[in-house]
Amino acid sequence: MTLPRLKHNPNLFKGLLDPLIERYHRPAYLDSDPLGIAHEWKDPRDQEIVAIFSALLAYGNAQIIRRTLRALFDRFQGTGTRPSEWIKQYEKDPDATLQNLREEWNGIFYRFNSTGDLVLLFELIARSTLKFGSVGEHFLRFYDPNKPGSLEESWSAFIEDWSNDARELKRPGLKGFRYLLTSPKDGSACKRWVMLLRWMGRRDEIDLGLWMEGGLLVHSRPLCSADLFMPIDTHTGRITQYIGILKRKQYNWKAVLEVTEFFKKLEPNDPILYDFALARLGILDLCQKRYRVEICQTCSLLPACQFAKKQRAL
Known part of the structure; x- marks a missing residue:
């Protein structure tokens, strides 16, 4: 699955994001x-x-x-x-x-x-x-x-x-x-x-x-x-950059609107459905600032992760 295909077909992205909902969008993670x-x-x-x-x-x-x-x-x-x-x-x-x-x-x-x-x-x-x-x-x-x-x-x-x-x-x-x-x-x-x-x-x-x-x-x-609006912080900002959703380098209001508009294509009536699950990846240290085989290979976002692709090429 190539990044251009993902970019132009939000439904393909849903296929990568939905497993995060199933795994992390649960009351058991409210203690984090x-x-x-x-x-x-x-x-x-x-x-x-x-x-x-x-x-x-x-x-x-x-x-x-x-x-x-x-x-x-x-x-x-x-x-x-x-x-x-x-x-x-x-x-x-x-x-x-x-x-x-x-x-x-x-x-x-x-x-x-x-x-x-x-x-x-x-x-x-x-x-x-x-x-x-x-x-x-x-x-x-x-x-x-x-x-x-x-x-x-x-x-x-x-x-x-x-x-x-x-x-x-x-x-x-x-x-x-x-x-x-x-x-x-x-x-x-x-x-x-x-x-x-x-x-x-x-x-x-x-x-x-x-x-x-x-x-x-x-x-x-x-x-x-x-x-x-999609909350953008150090976790969701970095992860949405890694998977090609956020193009901007700064986490400002324009970045919030950019990411929100993308997620509206996936879930028009609930554009921030994925926020809690995405944030768990950062809060629980399941998305680090380096490629970790034991973590990254089990992540459903790996096919879209430009950061992992660059790290593996080093």
């Missing part, structure tokens, strides 16, 4: 992903809060991210309360609730983000929930599935709202917080928000689908899976 933490909560209101934290802190090593999330949310479980109950407490007494959170989360931080950043993130989630009913309703208030580009527009407006709110609240020493607020306007890959949209805009045994029709948290403008 930050999303698995959100699955530990059953109430959709709790899941939304935990999922937002899980997605926005998803930079770096997956297991370290999960440990940080556990440190945050084990504190809720330890006090016998749920994240959504803290929002009710915030509504009654914002200052006392935030002070309690600072004390509960004292000493917890993750890379660029301090305890103060995490408390501010909770405060913005609480404000959106109290004003709009859920963060999803706020995020999607300008979304129209019949209008191309409206998801990006609604997303950018949401980030602008949160940025303005963060400035108005005037919390001290929060330089790292800006790192959490990205949108397509920035031109970056926005991997963490794109990934959150996948979690909220798909529904199966992996993804939560909380912002879809019937997802309980969004009623006015539910999110359609066909409008989602």
